[in-house]
Each structure stands twice: as structure tokens, then as C-alpha cells.
Amino acid sequence: MSAEWDPYRGDCPSRMLLDRIGDRWTVLVVGVLSDGPHRFSELGRRVVGISQKMLTQTLRSLERDGLITRTVYAEVPPRVEYRLTEAGHTLQEPLRALQTWATEHMDAVVDSRRAYDRVGGRLDR
Amino acid sequence: MSAEWDPYRGDCPSRMLLDRIGDRWTVLVVGVLSDGPHRFSELGRRVVGISQKMLTQTLRSLERDGLITRTVYAEVPPRVEYRLTEAGHTLQEPLRALQTWATEHMDAVVDSRRAYDRVGGRLDR
């Protein structure tokens, strides 16, 4: 399966998705939007630690990729609503699988790291 | 679901996994190792574009996390074999789901980007 992966091509599926979820915030934002539509400030509060700049940037990228929609309501004060598109929703499933894996294996990984570090990073013989 | 995510805590499952797959090479290396054990130089050839330094670094991280094992054979020339652990294998599944998603939605995303860029990044009204 991995044979047809071509990390060189920018339009390679693997690379495309990796570039998207590798930016540290995308997955978290999509996770919050899974609950339903949210406005800018709500997202900022929910995704703890994200800066305004990164939130905007993440949202723009997701919009550009067609994974979320951005709706501006002509009100005062202005209100902008972000919501997952059909495609965006389909991304939830694989993301949730990853989340599940992480939850189930977190302890083992933490233990492994501790053991590895304790012996100075040399487990082989 | 997303409510209990805490991006602040370093041991949060989400963050941990994100840090791991966000480094651009881990997923590719795991993908190659899915085919079976490989030696260092083989991995270097299969994961096109990776530098020796990054390959080493990626391998060390995976070993530290208990996702792969490193076996040194006392031969001349030296031979080192990397193989997925039990935990490493379980990671394949969610990774494959992600890969599948990427493959299925790649075209749509590329189209979306083109459309977005054509109108100067302003799809909202």
C-alpha cells in the first residue's frame, strides 16, 4: 500500500492531508466544529491556547479546502459563523479513529518513553 | 466529545498524537514499515525525500514511544532492522482510514482551492 505514496508530489493525498493536520490546530478546530456551527470567538475559547492569528489562519485554510463554510451576518456587532461542510463532516470519522487510538495507547506510550529515557535512550543491544 | 480535549496538557492524547504525526515523516515511515521489517537504508530509499538526519530522528522517536523496535545484527557490514511493535501495528488502522479519506477527497479539495484562489480568497458575501 505504501508503495504508491509519493511524498514528492504536492498533490499526493498523504502529503496533502499531512500538511493540513500537521499544523497543530486544524484537528482541534474541526473537533470543536463537530458539535455544530460556532462563531469566531466561541472557537477561540474552546480551542484553548490558540492565538487569534492562528485561529484565523486555520479557519481560512479549512475554508479554502472546502471543509468549512464561513457565513457573515450583517448585524451589530458583526457575527460570523463557521460550520463543517459535507466533506468536513466525513473527515470527522478518521479523525475520531485517531483520537480513539491516542486515548487507548497514551498510557503505554508514556510508559515507554519513561523507560527509554531512564536507560539513556539505548534499548538495543 | 471535543469538550474534554485539553490542548494545554502535554500528555493529552490529542496533542501527543498530533505532535507525533505532525512531524511530516512519521506517518510515511510507519506506512513503509507496514509492509514488514526494513533496514535503515531501505527506509531511506522508500521514504523519498527524507534526509538521513530526519530518518534517524523519526526512528528514534518511534522507538521511544514503543511503536517500533530496533534490532542490531552483529555483522559486517552492520545491519539494523526496524519493525513495528504490536502497538505500532494498531496505529496502522486509523492511519489507513486517514489515507483513504485523503484519497477520496483529494480532487474535491484541489478544486476547492482553485476556486477559492481564483476569486481572491473571498467566497463569503
Added chain:
DNA sequence: CTGTATCCGCCTTGATACTG
């Protein structure tokens, strides 16, 4: 409220050279 613009430091990565 919802952004945009700018400066800037850190970390990741790549290139290169060297070793057991």
C-alpha cells in the same frame, strides 16, 4: 466582534562533514 498587519524568536529541517 472579527479580523488584519507586523515584528520576532524558536524550532524544525536540510546540507554537509565525519565516525565506528
Added chain:
DNA sequence: CAGTATCAAGGCGGATACAG
């Protein structure tokens, strides 16, 4: 073959100030 060491470049992301 399988790394390690070092240095430099670039991008990511944070902080801050400002605007519609």
C-alpha cells in the same frame, strides 16, 4: 552500512497594535 555532529536557513507561531 548506519549513524552522529554541527551549522545555517526558513517557517511556524506568539505577542502586539490597529481597523471595519
